[in-house]
Amino acid sequence: MHSGTSPRASVSSVKDPRYTGENRCIPCTVLNVGIAAVFSTAVIATLIPSGPTLAIGAGVGTFAVALALIYFRGYLVPGTPTITRLYFPERLLGRFDTPSHHAGWEDADPRNLLLELGVVIDDPIADDLTLDPGFVSEWERATERHWADELALRTSLANLAGIDPDRLEFEDRTRSFAAWIDGARLATWPSRAAFVTDVAGSTILPDWDQAWDRRPLALRADILSVLRLFLDRCPACDGRVSLSQEVVESCCRNRDIVAATCRDCDARLFEMDVDPTLLATETDPFDDR
Numbered sequence: 001m002h003s004g005t006s007p008r009a010s011v012s013s014v015k016d017p018r019y020t021g022e023n024r025c026i027p028c029t030v031l032n033v034g035i036a037a038v039f040s041t042a043v044i045a046t047l048i049p050s051g052p053t054l055a056i057g058a059g060v061g062t063f064a065v066a067l068a069l070i071y072f073r074g075y076l077v078p079g080t081p082t083i084t085r086l087y088f089p090e091r092l093l094g095r096f097d098t099p100s101h102h103a104g105w106e107d108a109d110p111r112n113l114l115l116e117l118g119v120v121i122d123d124p125i126a127d128d129l130t131l132d133p134g135f136v137s138e139w140e141r142a143t144e145r146h147w148a149d150e151l152a153l154r155t156s157l158a159n160l161a162g163i164d165p166d167r168l169e170f171e172d173r174t175r176s177f178a179a180w181i182d183g184a185r186l187a188t189w190p191s192r193a194a195f196v197t198d199v200a201g202s203t204i205l206p207d208w209d210q211a212w213d214r215r216p217l218a219l220r221a222d223i224l225s226v227l228r229l230f231l232d233r234c235p236a237c238d239g240r241v242s243l244s245q246e247v248v249e250s251c252c253r254n255r256d257i258v259a260a261t262c263r264d265c266d267a268r269l270f271e272m273d274v275d276p277t278l279l280a281t282e283t284d285p286f287d288d289r
């Protein structure tokens, strides 16, 4: 270790951020630890004729080095994502998904909640669900107020998450916008536009929902992301928003998603994993009410 460098900083500088930390792929890691165990056992079996102490020492050493490689690089065998894709059944891979990958509403139902609160209403003319016009104008004003005001964004997000605004950091990338708290990722949005509309929405929802502050943060985040489905104008450029089905490649498999994207500035406003077998019959998550 170099003097003047904290152990944490020097460890993170040799870690490959593409495959470790938040980006670590659990199926690939499990597969690699399995490979490391098999390989170390083979080393022991090969060296047993030269003496058990040497064999076990070499096997344990091999396993330790392999684990260190997996820890720092994210994988042991190059091309693991392809191997995992081939050998892990899709259903099993799905189990490793973090809940945020499934914007489902099995536990608490943001869909019904928004209808109960009157934020989402049944429009008899369009025969479809739509946002209450009063909510829309409040939401637009709040979005405008937050758009170029970094301090307002910081304060409102801190309020939503119940944290100190000074601990927040933002990271704006091409296809994602992330908020970090003390170096740990708090949340990710598909774009800065999506982030700003969520934060703006969180400042007006307490007027519509008396229980807002008592609801779990995960549910409040779900409600905000469901609301983004109703955007038909882009908050960044006022362009038209269109829905599409896409297949995106994540580490070791393909995901079927439904996405809402601005046709003018390409800002991604909403993204949800969907079961491809459902896509044939249903693309509107509000359809099955």
Ligand SMILES: [Zn+2]
Pocket (backbone or CB within 6 Å): 234, 235, 236, 237, 238, 239, 262, 263, 264, 265, 266, 267
């Ligand atoms: Zn746009």
